Amino acid sequence: MPRAMQVLEELGVPRRIVGFVVPTGYAFNLDGSTLYLSLALMFIAQATGRPMPWTDQLAAMLLLCHAGQQAETADEPSDGAALIDRIAMAAKQLY
Numbered sequence: 001m002p003r004a005m006q007v008l009e010e011l012g013v014p015r016r017i018v019g020f021v022v023p024t025g026y027a028f029n030l031d032g033s034t035l036y037l038s039l040a041l042m043f044i045a046q047a048t049g050r051p052m053p054w055t056d057q058l059a060a061m062l063l064l065c066h067a068g069q070q071a072e073t074a075d076e077p078s079d080g081a082a083l084i085d086r087i088a089m090a091a092k093q094l095y
Contacts, residue, residue, distance in 0.1 A: 037064045 008018045041060055045052050052060075 034064055034067075037067060 005018050005022050008022070009015055038060070041064065042052070
């Protein structure tokens with residue numbers, strides 16, 4: 001990670017942005033689960049014709065970051081799946 005940060009700074013990205021974005025991205029995307037969840041969400045929204053205003057996108061981003069982090073730190077793979085299931089059930093009740 002330090003080498004990636006150094007290269008980004010050499011390419012002209014401000015140090016304050018590199019110092020925030022790279023560690024945050026690393027923490028919330030260790031094995032791609034957050035990226036996968038966000039792409040799956042957008043695919044489902046587009047496939048069903050549901051519009052995603054910025055407020056829904058922001059809420060989804062926060063939930064997916066949390067779900068991805070929980071999936072990463074779960075002792076059992078089913079722990080992360082249970083959290084995602086609870087989030088899906090909560091979203092279903094909202095709509």
